Amino acid sequence: MKVLITGGAGFIGSHLAETLLKKGEEVYCIDDLSTGRLQNVQHLRHHPQFHLAVETILNESVMDRLVSECDVIYHLAAAVGVELIVKSPVETIQRNILGTDVVLRLANRYLRKVLIASTSEVYGKSEAVPFGEDDDRVLGPTTKSRWSYSSSKAIDEFLALAYHKEKNLETVIMRLFNTVGPRQTGRYGMVIPRLVQQALRGDPLTVYGDGGQVRCFTFVEDVVDAAIRLMETPAAVGQVFNIGNNQGITIAELAEKIKALTGSQSEIVYIPYEQAYEEGFEDMRIRIPDLSKAKRVIGYEPKTKLDQILVRVIDHFRNHEQETR
Secondary structure, three states: OEEEEEOOOOHHHHHHHHHHHHOOOEEEEEEOOOOOOHHHOHHHOOOOOEEEEEOOOOOHHHHHHHHHHOOEEEEOOOOOOHHHHHHOHHHHHHHHHHHHHHHHHHHHHHOOEEEEEEEHHHHEOOOOOOEOOOOOOEOOOOOOOHHHHHHHHHHHHHHHHHHHHHHOOOEEEEEEOOEEOOOOOOOOOOHHHHHHHHHHHOOOEEEEOOOOOEEOOEEHHHHHHHHHHHHHOHHHOOOEEEEOOOOOEEHHHHHHHHHHHHOOOOOEEEEOHHHHOOOOOOOOOEOOEOOHHHHHHHOOOOOOOHHHHHHHHHHHHHHOHHHHO
């Protein structure tokens, strides 16, 4: 089968491409390298079944050719990371909404099945833990750019579901909860690579806010496995699925765990949100998914424990020392 991955040189996209190639698929990737990196797919570039276009998904002529030649689409391209979202809200909104519009219009033109990667951010400030796919969303005001990402990804979901309902296009949505693993960078605020890099350099570990925020972390290989199974399961079409881990940890506890696993002597420093991001920044206190729907439909269960994830990430950065500088 010929598979198109948007954002294919990104952190998750590169792992997905690697897995699909091992399954014998022919993989086409498109990535403008705004957050993706060529080194993520360097080991794949000589594979006869791997093809990479360095281009934006907003280039419809290129996308039209790619979509027409492929059988299914994994749409992962998006603006990601809290720091990027706060600093570049225009880019966030346009890349997410306009990019998804292009993907879905062309998928509908050629009747290609699409998986849309969404985010736990759509739940906003809701405290109805664990979050279920049909739960209400609680968002902050439009004057807080923090919520532009959540809203843009929600529009992506609405659009994908509308194409399924109105035009019978096969669409599937997965809401990701803090996917982590090798190749992820800390450039845009991702907490685990940022803390690991700081620990390995001997720099202070910067924890934003009071560190009491609770998050769950999912290994990238578990996410890739879930994405492929969602695409292969007819009952998943037209549905939304939480994909993550439901074992929570506070960010303060995470910093202590990383410090211990790296053997670092770094101190842990608490940085106010206003200093880390912007004045009036709002965050979610707790994010834990209800995974019962994914388990029921595709048999999903996260296999990789947090300590295993951290060891893999630490080993990755130790083997790529230049990325910690």
